[in-house]
Amino acid sequence: MIVRIIFLVLCAVGILTGEARxxxxxxxxxxxxxxxxxxxxxxxxxxxxxxSAPADVRVYWEDFEYxxxxxxxxNFLPAGTAPSSASQWVSFSPQIFTLxxxxxxxxxxxVTVPSQIQEGHYGVLFFERNSDSLKNxxxxxxxxxxxxxFFVEPKDxxxxxxxxxxxxxxxxxxxxxxxxxxxxxxxxxxxxxxQEGGLVLLRGDIGKRYVPPGASGQLEIPLxxxxxxxxxxxxxxxxxxxxxxxxxxxGLAADASGQLTIENSQD
Amino acid sequence: MKTILSLIAGGLFLLFQAVPVWAVxxxxxxxxxxxxxxxxxxxxxxxxxxxxxxxxxxxxxxxxSFDPMTFNSTSKIYLPDHYFALDIGVTGGSGSPDTTVTxxxxxxxxxxxxxxxxxxxxxxATFAKEVAGSTGATVETLLTAHGxxxxxxxxxxxxxxxxxxxxxxLRIYLGIWTGSTTSPADPTNGEPxxxxxxxxxxxxxxxVTAVVN
Numbered sequence: 001m002i003v004r005i006i007f008l009v010l011c012a013v014g015i016l017t018g019e020a021r022x023x024x025x026x027x028x029x030x031x032x033x034x035x036x037x038x039x040x041x042x043x044x045x046x047x048x049x050x051x052s053a054p055a056d057v058r059v060y061w062e063d064f065e066y067x068x069x070x071x072x073x074x075n076f077l078p079a080g081t082a083p084s085s086a087s088q089w090v091s092f093s094p095q096i097f098t099l100x101x102x103x104x105x106x107x108x109x110x111v112t113v114p115s116q117i118q119e120g121h122y123g124v125l126f127f128e129r130n131s132d133s134l135k136n137x138x139x140x141x142x143x144x145x146x147x148x149x150f151f152v153e154p155k156d157x158x159x160x161x162x163x164x165x166x167x168x169x170x171x172x173x174x175x176x177x178x179x180x181x182x183x184x185x186x187x188x189x190x191x192x193x194x195q196e197g198g199l200v201l202l203r204g205d206i207g208k209r210y211v212p213p214g215a216s217g218q219l220e221i222p223l224x225x226x227x228x229x230x231x232x233x234x235x236x237x238x239x240x241x242x243x244x245x246x247x248x249x250x251g252l253a254a255d256a257s258g259q260l261t262i263e264n265s266q267d
Numbered sequence: 268m269k270t271i272l273s274l275i276a277g278g279l280f281l282l283f284q285a286v287p288v289w290a291v292x293x294x295x296x297x298x299x300x301x302x303x304x305x306x307x308x309x310x311x312x313x314x315x316x317x318x319x320x321x322x323x324x325x326x327x328x329x330x331x332s333f334d335p336m337t338f339n340s341t342s343k344i345y346l347p348d349h350y351f352a353l354d355i356g357v358t359g360g361s362g363s364p365d366t367t368v369t370x371x372x373x374x375x376x377x378x379x380x381x382x383x384x385x386x387x388x389x390x391x392a393t394f395a396k397e398v399a400g401s402t403g404a405t406v407e408t409l410l411t412a413h414g415x416x417x418x419x420x421x422x423x424x425x426x427x428x429x430x431x432x433x434x435x436x437l438r439i440y441l442g443i444w445t446g447s448t449t450s451p452a453d454p455t456n457g458e459p460x461x462x463x464x465x466x467x468x469x470x471x472x473x474x475v476t477a478v479v480n
Contacts, residue, residue, distance in 0.1 A: 024308070030479050067424075071428065072426070131472075139330065139386075142330075142353070142475065143329070144474075145307070145477075146364075147305070
């Protein structure tokens with residue numbers, strides 16, 4: 001009985017802590033829409049208030065752009081200011097509402113694509129909790145928001161990229177992932193180093209990159225151990241999802257001192 | 268002969284009984300899709316500057332006042348008796364939301380003077396990862412990639428990746444610049460509130476954003 005009471009008390013503490021922490025929860029943080037010119041799409045998002053206090057919420061659109069080093073860092077911009085903005089295509093309702101304690105709200109959106117779509121268009125729908133502003137006091141007003149990223153991309157999109165500018169750095173090999181397509185590419189890159197006999201000596205993966213069209217993201221492959229003298233092949237494989245890959249084979253040679261040189265590279 | 272015919276008839280009967288059973292065998296595909304969920308919540312604590320005692324503020328607290336600011340006759344600057352700890356919990360489901368922090372200057376009575384800096388230059392944010400320990404206290408790791416201490420005015424799209432705080436949560440300490448050289452030292456380009464500042468209320472807003480990549 002005592003154990004049961006202790007368990008219930010701990011559960012109650014956990015629930016209270018959770019209430020204090022979680023407030024706005026958006027079920028779907030990313031919408032990837034494949035569209036054709038003239039399409040008219042409808043959808044909805046669901047936002048929850050996971051706290052015991054009501055929350056006034058404002059919904060608005062902003063543009064975003066991935067920023068160098070393209071590790072996911074984003075620059076948020078006013079609606080309609082980014083070259084690839086989708087703000088003119090998206091409408092949504094409601095734009096202001098009150099979420100009751102532990103309540104939820106559905107937000108309907110419509111995407112109206114113009115007659116032609118040449119490249120990917122992007123933006124983020126933000127849900128911002130209204131804050132009590134400081135009145136006649138010195139201090140900081142906290143504002144929190146969650147967002148759903150919208151990727152509106154042509155059905156016949158071009159996913160094309162190259163790995164170039166292969167170079168040696170101290171204890172690593174660098175390469176540039178250049179997006180030559182018309183949509184944001186999100187490569188997940190893996191690599192391995194083979195000996196001449198085909199034995200794999202080293203393998204690993206590089207964190208995802210988020211590379212807009214025309215941009216170049218830097219990839220760095222760490223060489224965790226010194227290679228014995230000989231010839232090696234480094235295979236770099238960037239998975240672009242949906243079956244698309246970019247592969248680069250790089251010939252390496254290590255001399256007696258362990259010094260590496262790049263012998264050749266091919267796609 | 269009768270026996271053989273009976274056995275064949277029985278076998279055929281059983282076969283026809285069994286066929287419908289085979290016919291209704293269907294392979295069902297079972298699947299579930301978990302979306303890239305994104306959630307954000309905050310716990311705000313006021314921390315006593317002398318004792319470092321945390322006092323959790325009511326849920327939904329968004330106005331963080333440093334008042335009262337009192338004059339320190341030794342250092343000749345104005346100091347509050349507290350600072351704030353902002354615990355930011357991002358929830359991801361299968362998504363991994365990153366946190367972005369941006370400060371915007373608000374009321375600044377120094378505007379238009381020869382020393383126009385406001386609260387953003389006179390306050391700091393310290394970034395840390397907190398992991399719950401066995402005793403209830405948290406184990407803190409300062410995030411040096413973010414300073415770990417910066418002036419608020421330097422927070423423009425400060426991006427804290429989900430992976431930087433995986434297994435724990437992000438804590439941001441917000442305080443008034445004191446010129447402390449104790450690690451983590453106050454940034455040397457900050458400045459204190461002093462009698463050279465114009466009297467009045469200085470404030471600003473801190474926008475905390477959670478989105479997936």
